[in-house]
Amino acid sequence: xxxxxxxxxxxxxxxxxxxxxxxxxxxxxxxxxxxxxxxxxxxxxxxxxxxxxxxxxxxxxxxxxxxxxxxxxxxxxxxxxxxxxxxxxxxxxxxxxxxxxxxxxxxxxx
Amino acid sequence: xxxxxxxxxxxxxxxxxxxxxxxxxxxxxxxxxxxxxxxxxxxxxxxxxxxxxxxxxxxxxxxxxxxxxxxxxxxxxxxxxxxxxxxxxxxxxxxxxxxxxxxxxxxxxxxxxxx
Numbered sequence: 477x478x479x480x481x482x483x484x485x486x487x488x489x490x491x492x493x494x495x496x497x498x499x500x501x502x503x504x505x506x507x508x509x510x511x512x513x514x515x516x517x518x519x520x521x522x523x524x525x526x527x528x529x530x531x532x533x534x535x536x537x538x539x540x541x542x543x544x545x546x547x548x549x550x551x552x553x554x555x556x557x558x559x560x561x562x563x564x565x566x567x568x569x570x571x572x573x574x575x576x577x578x579x580x581x582x583x584x585x586x
Numbered sequence: 587x588x589x590x591x592x593x594x595x596x597x598x599x600x601x602x603x604x605x606x607x608x609x610x611x612x613x614x615x616x617x618x619x620x621x622x623x624x625x626x627x628x629x630x631x632x633x634x635x636x637x638x639x640x641x642x643x644x645x646x647x648x649x650x651x652x653x654x655x656x657x658x659x660x661x662x663x664x665x666x667x668x669x670x671x672x673x674x675x676x677x678x679x680x681x682x683x684x685x686x687x688x689x690x691x692x693x694x695x696x697x698x699x700x701x
């Protein structure tokens with residue numbers, strides 16, 4: 477059973493701080509990892525993906541992958557109130573459909 | 587270019603009824619996947635269709651069925667609705683059979699409430 481685990485939160489951070497979102501997954505193998513942002517009442521929006529161990533940066537977002545420890549994280553620097561949303565971690569094992577975690581609700585306090 | 591379009595956007599059904607949800611993929615895309623997202627949970631895979639053939643099925647009861655038409659649009663049918671079927675139903679399209687997170691595009695979803 478392939479599973480993706482996330483702390484449901486809510487995670488509250490002050491404006492301008494770094495938000496750190498974590499995700500663990502079961503079952504080693506060939507995986508791809510994705511972070512989606514989902515505003516209330518909207519569909520998920522892809523913000524980052526990572527395939528290899530290490531860090532990948534895109535603007536204020538950094539994805540970190542550690543396959544040995546089976547975790548992937550998302551850092552959001554200089555958090556803004558507009559970043560308040562639910563962040564979904566998702567994993568592809570090969571070409572199998574995405575398996576999503578439950579999501580972490582982030583609240584950025586102005 | 588139009589993105590993935592889904593209809594209806596919102597609907598309310600009574601327990602035991604049947605519902606049909608519709609999805610039009612991005613022009614040129616030949617694969618459609620359906621996901622169910624219950625409140626407070628992540629999306630869960632239901633079906634994938636590619637070139638009008640079922641390519642994958644998630645862990646859902648037989649009350650759930652789907653099909654893809656020659657124009658690559660798709661319908662998701664749910665029979666004998668239960669309260670637990672209340673959810674956001676997401677359709678995602680992709681160009682080929684790949685269903686990687688960076689190759690699929692989600693529609694805005696259909697909100698189903700079962701009362």
